[in-house]
Amino acid sequence: MTTNEWPARRDRLTPFLLIGAAALALVAVVYLAGREFGFLARWWLFSGALAFPGFVFAGMLAASLILTFLALLLRRRRKVALFGTGVVSVGLLVVLLVTAVAMPAAVTPEAVPARQDGQLRVLGWNVLQGAEDAASRAALIGTLQPDIVVLSELYQGNLQADDVPPGYVSYGVRGIAVTVLAADDLPRYRVTDADESGRTSGFVLAPEVDGAAPRIVAAHLVALSFRGDSSGRDFGLDWIASHCDSPDTIVAGDLNAVPANMPAGALGSCRTVGTFAPTWPSMVPPLFGAAIDNVLATPEWDAARVATLDVAGIATDHRPIVADLVRR
Structure with missing residues (x-):
């Protein structure tokens, strides 16, 4: 040159x-x-x-x-x-x-204030097919005292008699990797709908007495594939939206989607209840993660508090989330 x-x-x-x-x-x-x-x-x-x-x-x-x-x-x-x-x-x-x-910071479970009277506390945690054993699940539940617990990647049929903490009732559907624990001072629930398509994991709990408690949509949706196929996840989001047409509904779980994937943060009449710090993967700082675990609710509910939890010695690849909801 x-x-x-x-x-x-x-x-x-x-x-x-x-x-x-x-x-x-x-x-x-x-x-x-x-x-x-x-x-x-x-x-x-x-x-x-x-x-x-x-x-x-x-x-x-x-x-x-x-x-x-x-x-x-x-x-x-x-x-x-x-x-x-x-x-x-x-x-x-x-x-x-x-x-x-x-971006909100993740907090320790001990830093979450006690639930106030009139609030409904919802805990969501993807426990990675039992990576978080019964003892670690019970420890977090004992610290937070939630009313509703949605555990993704946990089959209700795999629970042993002592896997359900005292004071809770477990609900699930065979073949669907989501388990819900409800405090036994809540009205009894029944499963009214479950997605059996194999394209997502989720089911709906309704109180046995209509109107006695909110409906719970518990879900773990299919992740976006590395080739960019979003059809499974989008099917799940639409499935959730269809169940948000009913009033007094709360959605919780690993949605494999962030509020940005739900225009205006909405699925049907359900809205995200707050901004959670990224939950996945748990081994990286929240700034570089994704807030794919979420809680949504219909307009009857507001959020008094939401938080992503920084759990010491976490074994799963998801941080748990907690939301304190109040009726309007």
């Missing part, structure tokens, strides 16, 4: 740097639109990426910083490339910092 060829190549590199920076800015805008307004909320792999804002923004920031570094290597027309890439890098850094600051 002659001394005259290198400056020419630098000049040709400048537009590519600017195009790369513009592309990153456009992707960031589209992603924010998906997060805030449900744009392309269930579309292919984009719907899965919506679950990981910290990871996505950190990745885009790293790419933008590389472009900025390349711009620093230019001499002629350096200011144009450096300004364009620098502005995008600063913007992405701000977005990442805002995401980190706005």
